[in-house]
Amino acid sequence: MLNRCYLFAMFVFASAASFCLSASSLPEQVDSLTEQWLRIERQTRELENDWRQTEPTLKQRIALLQAEKAQLSEILSQSKQTGTDVEEKREALLAQQNTLEAEQYALEQTLAPLYSVLNSIYPTLPELIQQRWDSESEVLTSDATSSQQLQVALAQLSSLQTFNSAITVHESIMKTPDNKMVMMKQLYLGSQYAWFSNSDGQYQGWGSSLSGQWQWTFSASKDGQLDDILTAISIYEKQHQPDYVTLPLDLNRAEL
Numbered sequence: 001m002l003n004r005c006y007l008f009a010m011f012v013f014a015s016a017a018s019f020c021l022s023a024s025s026l027p028e029q030v031d032s033l034t035e036q037w038l039r040i041e042r043q044t045r046e047l048e049n050d051w052r053q054t055e056p057t058l059k060q061r062i063a064l065l066q067a068e069k070a071q072l073s074e075i076l077s078q079s080k081q082t083g084t085d086v087e088e089k090r091e092a093l094l095a096q097q098n099t100l101e102a103e104q105y106a107l108e109q110t111l112a113p114l115y116s117v118l119n120s121i122y123p124t125l126p127e128l129i130q131q132r133w134d135s136e137s138e139v140l141t142s143d144a145t146s147s148q149q150l151q152v153a154l155a156q157l158s159s160l161q162t163f164n165s166a167i168t169v170h171e172s173i174m175k176t177p178d179n180k181m182v183m184m185k186q187l188y189l190g191s192q193y194a195w196f197s198n199s200d201g202q203y204q205g206w207g208s209s210l211s212g213q214w215q216w217t218f219s220a221s222k223d224g225q226l227d228d229i230l231t232a233i234s235i236y237e238k239q240h241q242p243d244y245v246t247l248p249l250d251l252n253r254a255e256l
Helices: 002-021 023-124 127-137 146-164 224-236
Strands: 167-175 181-189 193-197 204-210 213-218
Touching: 023 127, 023 146, 023 213, 127 146, 127 167, 167 224, 181 224, 193 224
Parallel strands: none
Antiparallel strands: 167 181, 181 193, 193 204, 204 213
């Protein structure tokens, strides 16, 4: 309002100055100035009306832009945090991979001597244990991993330990010195010593590891100790009352 009054005063001053210059044109100048002032006043009101109508929309738009800016800032912050988390996980995975590779190398260095020992033991074992080891080895393929090889080796050692900690009776067909195939019952005391006999005691003998090989030995003649083989087998099968039996064993020669 003060600006409009100021403009009006300027117009009046201009009119007075013009009056001094030319009294004859004063009415026309006053009318022209008044018309200009009214036009400016009208334009001012229109601008004020436009502003009142536009102001809420602009304020709302500003608020939306500020909200969008805040949301984008949050997304950027989360992206940076996510990037940091991903980098940390990547470094952790790399460290884990390095550890696994080191363990894999150590395992490979251990497997070679372990299998060397197993291969040297294999011929000294009875056929029964050899068959179990062969069955466990069948799961291995040409591209078996070190872990799979280790599992098989441990399974073989476990089966050997179980066999060594028990007495086992097994039936098997054996070739006799007179070239007959006869069903025998074999009594194992672990994997180092065994005795065998057919049902009537005609064929009897023992088994042990000699010169790095498992060997079965048939008795050339019967004696009291060999007669006890059938008794020991019967006791194990609970077909005979528990009793003391004597089986041939010579520890000095490491054979039966």
